[in-house]
Amino acid sequence: MKNQTEPAIELIEHDGEVTLSIGGEQAMQAWERDLMWASADMLCEHGHDFYEVGLGLGLSALRIARNPATRSHRVLELFDEVEGLFRARHPEVPDNLTIERGDFFQRIFELPSESYDGIFFDPALDMHIWTDKDLWARTMPEVVRVLRPGGVFIPFFSTKPELRWQYVTHFRTIRVERHPYVAYDTTEYTHGTSGDAYIQCFRKD
Template sequence: MEEGGKQLCEAAKNGDAEKLKTLIDSGADVSYFDGEGLTPLMHAAQLGHAAAVKALLEAGAPWNALNPSNISAGDLAMNAGHEEAYELLLNAGIQAELVLGTIARRENNNGEWNDDYLEDRVSFSEDKLMDAENKAVMMAWENPLMEAHAKAVCSNGGHILNIGFGMGLVDTAIQKYSPASHTIVEAHPNVFQRMLDDGWDKKENVTIICGRWQDVVHELPTFDGIFFDTYGEYYDDLREFHQQLPVLLKPGGIYSFFNGLCGGLKMDGDLHNWWYYDYT
């Protein structure tokens, strides 16, 4: 088994997708970590071998595995500027979130919002926000995606609303456009405290609301741009939020979201086309 893992890593370094498929078919472990603490997928991503990345992902290689420095394959691809490999890994992460969201919805049959995430502590590092089970809530390599969302919702200028702060990636991007007002709704108390520690409450155009959007949505004014990206919520929550848009979003306003509504879409093209809405 170990020998097969070593051969996988070597084939991944060489970008030999056909060799990878042969090794995988023979039972080689795609989740193998070599002496450097890297998986075959990490090697392929770091060197920009997109075909090898694709072959490994299709074989079930863990896209979110971390090396000893807490670096993922996506981080490696992004840091090295390998756009095609990065896009493949980003798609894998999005698809995994959608599938997990579907499973969670089916398990939660009582129809009530799950407060477990809000009751758990979360931890921050320089490039990640992790929940109590050490699962990534947000990772820094999502930043280009958040930059694109911010550009969309700020295209009309004016007043902007973001539901879900996380690491603050999208809010930092929104601030670059100097909106007239920037309202942030964040439900997790630890994240809210981190926002205060980082001085978000001191920014002149920022208003922070600590609480679940479900509890405050009817008190909010109207906005020119809205972004929605929550953790631990799925289809029903997003659908409920969409029902508030006719009241929240001004005519001609821009709405963008990242969540589990579109699980049936094939996501191998431009990731942003189906997230941007001009609600008129």
């Protein structure tokens, strides 16, 4: 029986749709590919050493690692099962890609200062974490500390045209790109199944 830190994790492939399910919730779907690639490409404009939180289907991880600019890319994943599913689909990965296990809200305090040019942030988090103002107030200064000058923090895309309160007060320079998207009819985590998605890039000045 799974406990709270070990939810049921499965890869569901049905009628041409690919869904990573964590704890019965849609954590990620394959239709996101173009948005994840656009986010990864934006990240790679800003240096050579990158860190990613949340492996998911590995769409952004592989895109970042395969970018000619990338020297190293480390991915932090909380669950063994997610990495297992990824490696089953991708038995060979770039040499500059490493995957490690851990909880972001602990690991960020352990990372060296000014050690990364960019952080891509796309973990599967429960709603009570997203709404915990004290947690984000403690965490985001550590994110800024870990970034090199000119480095960027890119969270997963939003389908609402608003800056995320968790991050916005910690950065002065913010770049936003709008991209069209079409999700699956069964997608539950977007505001509608088509429209515009917004990639937000927060830069450390």
